Amino acid sequence: MSESDALSDSELEVWRAFYVMRRRLDRALDLQFQRDSGLSASEYEVLFALNDAPNRQLRSRDIAAGIGWEKSRVSHLVSRMERRGLVARAECETDARGSWIGLTPDGRRAVLRAIGGHLAAVRRYFFDALEPEDAERLLRLSGRVVDAIGCAADEDAPAGDTALHGDAA
Amino acid sequence: MSESDALSDSELEVWRAFYVMRRRLDRALDLQFQRDSGLSASEYEVLFALNDAPNRQLRSRDIAAGIGWEKSRVSHLVSRMERRGLVARAECETDARGSWIGLTPDGRRAVLRAIGGHLAAVRRYFFDALEPEDAERLLRLSGRVVDAIGCAADEDAPAGDTALHGDAA
DNA sequence: ACTCAGTAGTTGATACATCAACCAATGGGG
DNA sequence: CCCCATTGGTTGATGTATCAACTACTGAGT
Helix, strand or coil, X not given: CCCCCCCCHHHHHHHHHHHHHHHXXXXXXXXXXXXXXXXXXXXXXXXXXXXXXXXXXXXXXXXXXXXXXXXXXXXXXXXXXXXXXXXXXXXXXCCCCCEEEEECHHHHHHHHHHHHHHHHHHHHHCHHHCCHHHHXXXXXXXXXXXHHHHHHHHHHCCCCCHHHHCCCC | CCXXXXXXXXXXXXXXXXXXXXXXXXXXXXXXXHHHHCCCHHHHHHHHHHHHCHHHEEEHHHHHHHHXXXXXXXXXXXXXXHHCCCEEEEECCCCCCCEEEEECHHHHHHHHHHHHHHHHHHHHHCHHHCCHHHHHHHHHHHHHHHHHHHHHHHHHCCCCCHHHHCCCC
């Protein structure tokens, strides 16, 4: 990795603006979630995945692989959500190690209530600010950046975490 | 505030790709920091700001305003960094409430060591993956998104947090 | 000079993410 | 059949971010 290849002033400006935008966007969406549905963005991701799953339940490892999280993050978050009655754990018949994470009626209500507001916020905060060509460029740009990170990470740690490349929509 | 304005399939695709990219980028940069300099991204931000300040010291409120953080976040982080010997607090002569946060020799060494690797990572992970036109578009796009968020937030909370609009480079 | 609203900063509670260590069950190769 | 590396999941420690409550000080208006 070459040292001393600093960024130009204009690159620094772009990077700074992009950085601030990302932070503000995350924050705005978090606040919107909290205000409108009492969920955090992470909780929404889990509930959303469960809501789309057959029987409205998933194995913990499948949540982790689908969203690209560590298993321990899922476990902790599910514990908190279970305490709040949004999800429930159930034993797994076919594999005594595992357990199913299922959506409760409360959880289903919460996620259904949240979806509309979230999509509206994404439109309002993000897509409404885009010019037509921006979206397509951003799609390709995102792919290239993810590739660059994947390759760079592979150089350092040959055992790849390929699960993170998976789509999770 | 219109409800029921869902996103089209292609918009969802763009959003998902952009989302994954942001997460992976943050993660990659965090890992790079940790591996190369033992700092977190937050610690780097503080040390970097201090390193550029007159006398290599800043008031806590100025760190907060500059980076766009809450004062409590600064206080907690500075406490941890003080424990590790990266910064030191000193009394403020002109305002008995406040205190100066100053860079220690260790802190200065740490940030100098970190800067090169960080900029190289930003280049490698991000700018190398951009096409020439991307950068300029992204700059304008970021500004428009930040504006959209600012306006939207104002609708809900008329008392604006204008500090967050400030530049922090 | 006094009051008091606002400012500077700290602290504790809670939530969240990561890491490492752990336990229990699985299942393939000997 | 048994061993054992692997897998699925939990747990506790640590670091981190946010919020609300608090103390101490400041400075403007009277």
